[in-house]
Amino acid sequence: MRTDQRANVMLIDDDEDDYYLLNQAFGNYSKQVTLSHQQTVTELLESLLHLDSLPDLILLDFNIPPSNALDVLAVLKQDSRTNMIPVIVWSGSLEKGQITQCYQAGANSVLLKSPSLSGLVHIVRQLCEYWFEASQLPS
Template sequence: METSRLIFIVDDETDYLFLLQALFARFYPTYTVRFFTSGKALLNELHRLSEQPDLILLDRHMPEPDGHQTLLALKQHPAFQLIPVVMMSAQATTEEINGCYQAGVNSFLLKSLDIHSLKQNLTVLCQYWLELNLVARYM
């Protein structure tokens, strides 16, 4: 029996989290999704839980710690290094994107408010990171 994949989504924009929550409930009900409004809340929960998420979607632009700082904390902790992290942002410079890749992000996604584009992006993300891509910790 296949276990449900666990996704953690971190974004300080509650309207965007509400939109993502509605999309996951409607189109991706087999995934278990937890939402956080700050990098600090995510890191606290990761340290508290024994179960790790299969994927983290992380907003780049948030109050302290921002997405980049949260990413650095994730990649510096041995227990969290192999969790795939997809950074999200409504806008980003080439330098910001490159900095995220240098810090260890697995992918960078420009946010979309268009419901069809967002749904398509989520479908591709979930298929790749949760179904096709094998992370070393599962092998």
């Protein structure tokens, strides 16, 4: 990342352990990336309504009670404020049909969670290099 660049990633995941590990992985990549965390769909929607600046990237757990990522994507992609935020769905395991459904619902990418911190650090590095260095994000 450029030295003047900052990136805000919002995680929507009900698992505190996943947040803790991801926060470490993003911190290992760069101190310029801030990870915020919402545990429920309600928290996500409330926070998006009240934020002055929207996240640069949303990392969305597929199984987010009481619904799933498909329902959340439907809301995010229909709202003019949030429809251009890249959304990456991630899960411990997904069937091929679920992966297809995620893309049909507007996901920009689908990732599988790594069971190890070193694997997670590797995934986060690739994710950040692509979304924050190679890609041009909307402002």
